[in-house]
Amino acid sequence: MRTRPLKVALLGCGVVGSEVARIMTTHADDLAARIGAPVELAGVAVRRPSKVREGIDPELITTDATALVKRGDIDVVVEVIGGVEPARTLITTAFEHGASVVSANKALLAQDGDALHAAAEEHGQDLYYEAAVAGAIPLIRPLRESLAGDKVNRVLGIVNGTTNFILDKMDTSGAGYSEALDEATALGYAEADPTADVEGFDAAAKAAILAGIAFHTRVRLDDVYREGMTEVTAADFASAKRMGCTIKLLAICERAADGESVTARVHPAMIPLSHPLASVRGAYNAVFVEAEAAGQLMFYGPGAGGSPTASAVLGDLVAVCRNRLNDATGPGDSAYTQLPVSPMGDVVTRYHISLDVADKPGVLAQVATVFAEHGVSIDTVRQQGKDGEASLVVVTHRAPDAALNGTVEALRKLDTVRGVASIMRVEGE
Amino acid sequence: MRTRPLKVALLGCGVVGSEVARIMTTHADDLAARIGAPVELAGVAVRRPSKVREGIDPELITTDATALVKRGDIDVVVEVIGGVEPARTLITTAFEHGASVVSANKALLAQDGDALHAAAEEHGQDLYYEAAVAGAIPLIRPLRESLAGDKVNRVLGIVNGTTNFILDKMDTSGAGYSEALDEATALGYAEADPTADVEGFDAAAKAAILAGIAFHTRVRLDDVYREGMTEVTAADFASAKRMGCTIKLLAICERAADGESVTARVHPAMIPLSHPLASVRGAYNAVFVEAEAAGQLMFYGPGAGGSPTASAVLGDLVAVCRNRLNDATGPGDSAYTQLPVSPMGDVVTRYHISLDVADKPGVLAQVATVFAEHGVSIDTVRQQGKDGEASLVVVTHRAPDAALNGTVEALRKLDTVRGVASIMRVEGE
Numbered sequence: 001m002r003t004r005p006l007k008v009a010l011l012g013c014g015v016v017g018s019e020v021a022r023i024m025t026t027h028a029d030d031l032a033a034r035i036g037a038p039v040e041l042a043g044v045a046v047r048r049p050s051k052v053r054e055g056i057d058p059e060l061i062t063t064d065a066t067a068l069v070k071r072g073d074i075d076v077v078v079e080v081i082g083g084v085e086p087a088r089t090l091i092t093t094a095f096e097h098g099a100s101v102v103s104a105n106k107a108l109l110a111q112d113g114d115a116l117h118a119a120a121e122e123h124g125q126d127l128y129y130e131a132a133v134a135g136a137i138p139l140i141r142p143l144r145e146s147l148a149g150d151k152v153n154r155v156l157g158i159v160n161g162t163t164n165f166i167l168d169k170m171d172t173s174g175a176g177y178s179e180a181l182d183e184a185t186a187l188g189y190a191e192a193d194p195t196a197d198v199e200g201f202d203a204a205a206k207a208a209i210l211a212g213i214a215f216h217t218r219v220r221l222d223d224v225y226r227e228g229m230t231e232v233t234a235a236d237f238a239s240a241k242r243m244g245c246t247i248k249l250l251a252i253c254e255r256a257a258d259g260e261s262v263t264a265r266v267h268p269a270m271i272p273l274s275h276p277l278a279s280v281r282g283a284y285n286a287v288f289v290e291a292e293a294a295g296q297l298m299f300y301g302p303g304a305g306g307s308p309t310a311s312a313v314l315g316d317l318v319a320v321c322r323n324r325l326n327d328a329t330g331p332g333d334s335a336y337t338q339l340p341v342s343p344m345g346d347v348v349t350r351y352h353i354s355l356d357v358a359d360k361p362g363v364l365a366q367v368a369t370v371f372a373e374h375g376v377s378i379d380t381v382r383q384q385g386k387d388g389e390a391s392l393v394v395v396t397h398r399a400p401d402a403a404l405n406g407t408v409e410a411l412r413k414l415d416t417v418r419g420v421a422s423i424m425r426v427e428g429e
Numbered sequence: 430m431r432t433r434p435l436k437v438a439l440l441g442c443g444v445v446g447s448e449v450a451r452i453m454t455t456h457a458d459d460l461a462a463r464i465g466a467p468v469e470l471a472g473v474a475v476r477r478p479s480k481v482r483e484g485i486d487p488e489l490i491t492t493d494a495t496a497l498v499k500r501g502d503i504d505v506v507v508e509v510i511g512g513v514e515p516a517r518t519l520i521t522t523a524f525e526h527g528a529s530v531v532s533a534n535k536a537l538l539a540q541d542g543d544a545l546h547a548a549a550e551e552h553g554q555d556l557y558y559e560a561a562v563a564g565a566i567p568l569i570r571p572l573r574e575s576l577a578g579d580k581v582n583r584v585l586g587i588v589n590g591t592t593n594f595i596l597d598k599m600d601t602s603g604a605g606y607s608e609a610l611d612e613a614t615a616l617g618y619a620e621a622d623p624t625a626d627v628e629g630f631d632a633a634a635k636a637a638i639l640a641g642i643a644f645h646t647r648v649r650l651d652d653v654y655r656e657g658m659t660e661v662t663a664a665d666f667a668s669a670k671r672m673g674c675t676i677k678l679l680a681i682c683e684r685a686a687d688g689e690s691v692t693a694r695v696h697p698a699m700i701p702l703s704h705p706l707a708s709v710r711g712a713y714n715a716v717f718v719e720a721e722a723a724g725q726l727m728f729y730g731p732g733a734g735g736s737p738t739a740s741a742v743l744g745d746l747v748a749v750c751r752n753r754l755n756d757a758t759g760p761g762d763s764a765y766t767q768l769p770v771s772p773m774g775d776v777v778t779r780y781h782i783s784l785d786v787a788d789k790p791g792v793l794a795q796v797a798t799v800f801a802e803h804g805v806s807i808d809t810v811r812q813q814g815k816d817g818e819a820s821l822v823v824v825t826h827r828a829p830d831a832a833l834n835g836t837v838e839a840l841r842k843l844d845t846v847r848g849v850a851s852i853m854r855v856e857g858e
Contacts, residue, residue, distance in 0.1 A: 023722060027580065033645070033765040034577050130575060136723035138567070138575035145574075146559060146567035148463050149743020151456065216462070276729065279708060293452060293740035294565035294730065300705065301726035311722035314578020326757035331748075336462040 104131035110205035117333035128316035136308030161283030199228035211253035271428035345402030359390035533560035539634035546762035557745035565737030590712030628657035640682035700857035774831030
């Protein structure tokens with residue numbers, strides 16, 4: 001074994017960073033044996049240097065992250081600051097000064113993955129980011145390496161623990177969205193401002209990263225269609241149950257049937273209770289992958305938290321250190337297919353539509369005509385009426401989202417349709 | 430991209446080999462893009478050269494596997510023959526002649542993994558074998574690489590599709606073992622001689638491989654405790670249901686509580702219906718991994734079949750080819766902990782014991798005394814009696830297997846115990 005240690009600079013020492021530092025110390029011998037050389041924490045960049053950080057030599061603490069990544073003797077920079085800046089500039093600077101990078105930064109990777117990969121390649125460095133998607137669950141490496149000889153056609157995942165906790169709560173307790181969100185906040189599963197989670201921004205960033213890797217193309221955050229889950233109601237769950245379904249916020253990346261384009265989207269959807277993703281409880285994450293030869297795979301585990309995220313970061317750190325000892329780099333960017341990303345309107349899916357309608361003869365015929373005019377085939381219709389009011393629940397067959405959307409717009413204009421109570425896509429069948 | 434192709438020799442062209450050859454041809458451009466150089470099938474060793482093999486140039490077919498691996502211009506040998514010999518000699522010869530190896534051979538890896546790893550290292554070659562355990566499910570790579578910065582404490586898996594199909598059938602239809610086996614045979618899930626599957630030999634080989642990788646030590650096939658599932662009855666399933674459990678044939682690899690030893694075993698066991706492994710249906714495989722930092726992870730997918738296994742082989746082929754272009758090797762053997770493998774008697778588990786007893790006063794007291802004398806604490810007892818005959822179902826708390834075993838031996842000697850109807854371990858709680 002090489003005795004000269006590999007030097008690691010840690011950028012950020014919050015929930016994840018402090019756990020990375022702790023494990024690097026407590027499991028130093030194991031890490032050295034697995035890498036083939038010891039690893040040494042050479043510096044820790046923080047914002048608040050006065051905070052007591054147990055187990056970290058105070059001499060290592062600095063507020064000057066830029067100087068740390070520019071030192072020139074750093075082998076690997078571990079970036080767990082999050083957010084676009086200053087992370088982006090620090091990572092680029094690290095490459096320029098001869099360091100490889102392990103990052104957990106989904107927002108940055110989703111927005112600037114291509115530029116960062118290009119910078120890593122230009123300087124002969126590694127850029128690894130297993131922790132950016134689904135915490136501890138090995139997902140980037142399986143997609144990028146284990147399935148490198150296969151053709152992935154679909155990735156369908158629960159990639160945000162906060163929203164899964166809320167939806168699971170609504171499902172099991174009958175609670176409404178606000179009540180379930182309050183509980184998630186009280187238990188620390190939701191942040192004070194839950195927007196990034198409940199509006200699907202976090203999941204959309206992960207969908208962009210997953211789609212890019214799965215289809216070997218470039219998918220940016222802006223390419224991902226996004227709907228949050230704040231409008232999911234207890235009534236939607238009741239409807240889902242009647243269909244043998246539950247509701248999950250899903251990140252869905254698909255290759256078009258002709259193979260010539262891809263799509264990526266995040267929205268709440270009904271999925272059958274028999275689908276493996278339906279039984280993913282609480283804040284757990286799970287990602288379902290369909291590949292041509294492998295068939296259907298699922299990866300399940302904790303999607304967030306200090307220790308799980310640190311596990312993923314350290315797995316990458318070991319890999320990058322090994323590469324370094326081999327004077328090699330791991331599999332880099334692989335966006336060679338350059339498949340275009342189609343808009344949401346091209347996505348083929350199913351709708352579950354709940355309408356409030358007038359309780360009089362001929363309404364169903366009118367509604368059915370609208371569907372037919374838009375080329376959308378109806379799978380099932382359920383009518384319920386009382387006191388001149390009635391509801392009509394329509395589940396469609398698969399059709400382009402644009403056609404489904406156009407159908408709903410036309411339905412809203414019918415005199416006999418008093419309102420569209422809910423629209424939800426049906427997936428996983 | 431390099432234009433000179435990497436040369437691949439395929440040993441074996443059955444269900445898996447023919448699929449590997451097919452995908453290498455149909456997806457040649459994708460493989461080249463992902464590797465950074467084209468790969469070329471340079472020879473295919475078969476036993477029956479006269480068989481028509483669609484899509485494979487007849488010029489490539491040979492019956493002389495030894496000559497093929499000795500050619501000297503081969504970059505990677507893909508071994509999908511199975512069995513110990515001639516596979517072992519061919520793989521060793523391949524290393525000696527400058528080729529790396531991708532193998533799907535669980536029996537060989539479980540028996541001679543250390544010698545093969547040593548030979549690979551001696552000659553600076555790679556030995557990859559993702560396909561040896563759980564078919565297409567990425568498992569070896571996640572354990573060996575993604576969790577390289579973590580400490581795995583437990584691996585609990587359904588790693589044999591045939592037995593899971595049979596047990597699932599018994600569970601859902603109430604069928605007996607023979608009836609379910611007949612159906613598995615008729616549908617092609619069980620071989621004409623199902624011994625390797627139903628007696629747990631196949632799962633034991635996989636447990637040996639998984640335990641070695643998970644705990645960075647050496648676990649041989651002979652170290653794995655093994656019980657088949659041919660004696661599981663419909664009555665056992667009924668008992669399991671009463672406890673809110675089902676029955677699975679599990680491969681279980683554990684680190685002892687003191688961290689100083691490991692165990693590996695294969696046997697049928699009751700697991701709670703709430704456990705993620707309980708809902709693994711049909712011939713699917715799933716492996717549950719508990720790691721110190723990552724927490725609980727699960728990997729799920731098809732555990733066998735030509736295409737899924739080929740997917741795993743090709744993922745390894747891409748990785749090995751990339752290493753070769755980098756003039757490097759991937760993570761090799763990592764048995765540095767040299768943790769001893771403890772015998773089954775040291776395993777701490779729970780028993781579900783069903784006894785046929787005399788229906789008279791004092792029997793329960795006698796039975797309870799035997800448990801107490803062996804230091805085994807009872808969790809629950811259920812008595813059912815009629816016409817002078819009675820049954821007693823005892824579920825214990827956790828205790829060393831030796832103590833549980835000793836308890837059962839002593840129970841057999843009681844006059845009031847007419848027979849031990851079934852003993853089954855309870856896991857996953």
